[in-house]
Amino acid sequence: MKKSIGQIKxxxxxxxxxxxxxxxxxxxSIRYLGRKGIVTQFLRxxxxxxxxKRPDIGKEANEIKHFLDAQFxxxxxxxxxxxxxxxxxxxxxxxxxxxxxxYLHPITQITLQICDIFTRLGFDIAEGPEVEKDYYNxxxxxxxxxxxxxxxxxxxxxxxxxxxxxxxxPIQVRVMEKHSPPLRVIAxxxxxxxxxxxxxxxxxxxxxxxxxxxxxxxGDLKGILTTFVHRMFDDQTSLRFRPSFFPFTEPSAEIDxxxxxxxxxxxxxxxxxxxxxxxxxxxxxxxxxxxxxxDTTRYTGFAFGMGVERIAMLKYRIDDIRKYFENNFRFxxxx
Ligand code: DAH
Numbered sequence: 001m002k003k004s005i006g007q008i009k010x011x012x013x014x015x016x017x018x019x020x021x022x023x024x025x026x027x028x029s030i031r032y033l034g035r036k037g038i039v040t041q042f043l044r045x046x047x048x049x050x051x052x053k054r055p056d057i058g059k060e061a062n063e064i065k066h067f068l069d070a071q072f073x074x075x076x077x078x079x080x081x082x083x084x085x086x087x088x089x090x091x092x093x094x095x096x097x098x099x100x101x102x103y104l105h106p107i108t109q110i111t112l113q114i115c116d117i118f119t120r121l122g123f124d125i126a127e128g129p130e131v132e133k134d135y136y137n138x139x140x141x142x143x144x145x146x147x148x149x150x151x152x153x154x155x156x157x158x159x160x161x162x163x164x165x166x167x168x169x170p171i172q173v174r175v176m177e178k179h180s181p182p183l184r185v186i187a188x189x190x191x192x193x194x195x196x197x198x199x200x201x202x203x204x205x206x207x208x209x210x211x212x213x214x215x216x217x218x219g220d221l222k223g224i225l226t227t228f229v230h231r232m233f234d235d236q237t238s239l240r241f242r243p244s245f246f247p248f249t250e251p252s253a254e255i256d257x258x259x260x261x262x263x264x265x266x267x268x269x270x271x272x273x274x275x276x277x278x279x280x281x282x283x284x285x286x287x288x289x290x291x292x293x294x295d296t297t298r299y300t301g302f303a304f305g306m307g308v309e310r311i312a313m314l315k316y317r318i319d320d321i322r323k324y325f326e327n328n329f330r331f332x333x334x335x
Contacts, residue, residue: 005061008038012068022079029072039065106335107205107324110312111188114207117231118186121224123209126185128171130192134161136170141248142287149247154194156202164192168208169248172284172303175210176292181299182213188308199321205308212284212294212301218251221281221302229257229278232311236263240275249282249303260314269319276314279306 003011012032019025032039043065046058104112115125128136143149153166171187187208196202211220222241229237237257244254256277259270266272281304286296309321316335318324323331 005039005042005057005064008032008042009064009068012038013071016071016075019075022076025072025075025079029069029076033065033069033072039068100329103332103335105324105332106312106316107308109335110315111205111207111308113232114228114306114308114311115186115188117228118207118209121184121227123184123186123211126171126175126187127189128165128168128174128187130165130190131158132163132165132170134163136173137163137165137167140173140288140291141169142285142291143247147247156192156194165189166193167191167305168206169303169305171208172210172248173288173292176212176289176294181294181301184211184213185209198319199313201309201321201325203325204321207306207308209281209304210284210301211303212299214299216283216300216302218283218302221283221304224302225255225279225281225304229255233257233260233315244280244282246280246282248285248288250285252280252282255279255281255304257314261317269314269317278310278314279304281305 012028015028016025019028031037034040039061043058043061046054046061049057119125137155138144138147138150155166156164158164168187168189168191171185171189175183175185175187187210189206189208190203191206192203193200194202209224211224222239226239229239237260239258240256241253242256244252246252254277256275258264259267259274259276261267261269262274264274266274270276281302284301284303289296289299289301309324312324313319313321
């Protein structure tokens with residue numbers, strides 16, 4: 001052993017005295033007390049000394065190790081808690097930090113636009129629970145147990161009788177149970193399906209519409225939806241009604257709009273068909289009216305449903321739905 005432990009201690013304290021900043025103190029602590037540090041090595045080498053010398057030197061070295069450790073810790077603590085001279089000075093001429101402004105989420109914005117268009121057409125806004133009874137989500141919409149239409153929806157079941165609603169259509173039933181006709185409502189909300197890819201997320205948003213009155217016809221449905229699409233997109237966006245099937249409407253249709261990108265020529269967005277599907281709709285099925293106790297000889301009605309993300313993707317030309325839910329501020333700021 002070249003240096004005595006006393007010399008090592010003196011040397012370490014001297015260096016600590018002149019250490020200019022936190023980093024150099026930390027470096028010194030490692031240099032002396034680290035795994036390969038000078039004091040640590042010294043302690044290790046004690047085993048090579050003649051046995052009679054070991055106890056005294058070992059005791060002294062251990063004490064010095066603890067002493068230095070305390071010194072380094074204290075010095076580090078002082079540096080961390082005491083403001084340095086430069087920290088003390090306040091530059092009153094510096095501009096303040098501006099608070100970041102928040103924005104309405106694009107999905108919220110589109111939902112509000114949709115609701116605004118329909119409230120101007122005389123529709124009231126209704127809401128319903130996201131954790132829904134099987135009865136409202138399926139049964140009362142003419143979708144009995146074991147009906148194949150249940151498979152289309154990839155339902156999240158909470159229990160046998162309770163589900164996360166797979167669409168906003170159950171709100172139709174809840175509204176009709178409470179109010180008698182005439183009525184016109186739209187119902188925005190979150191819906192859930194066990195599905196996830198480029199165009200599907202397990203949670204997404206729909207807006208449901210329902211109008212019931214005397215002598216309501218499919219022509220009224222066409223008129224309302226055409227007005228909606230023209231206001232949401234523009235007057236040049238034509239609509240196409242395709243026959244379809246939903247258990248709660250008869251007849252049923254799926255509504256396509258002229259592709260917002262290629263205007264019917266065919267492109268990647270519309271899979272070269274020239275058209276984009278945006279809505280499901282139809283005349284309310286008499287079975288649904290009977291379930292809520294409406295007189296089917298006096299009243300008819302139409303219903304429709306649309307996906308908000310789908311509309312938002314087309315309006316903003318975004319092809320990956322997941323972007324809406326990643327909370328990337330730079331993405332959200334654009335809208
Ligand atoms: N609930 C349907 C769905 O999620 C959409 C729908 C279709 C709603 C037809 C309606 C309707 O009100 O009449 O796929």
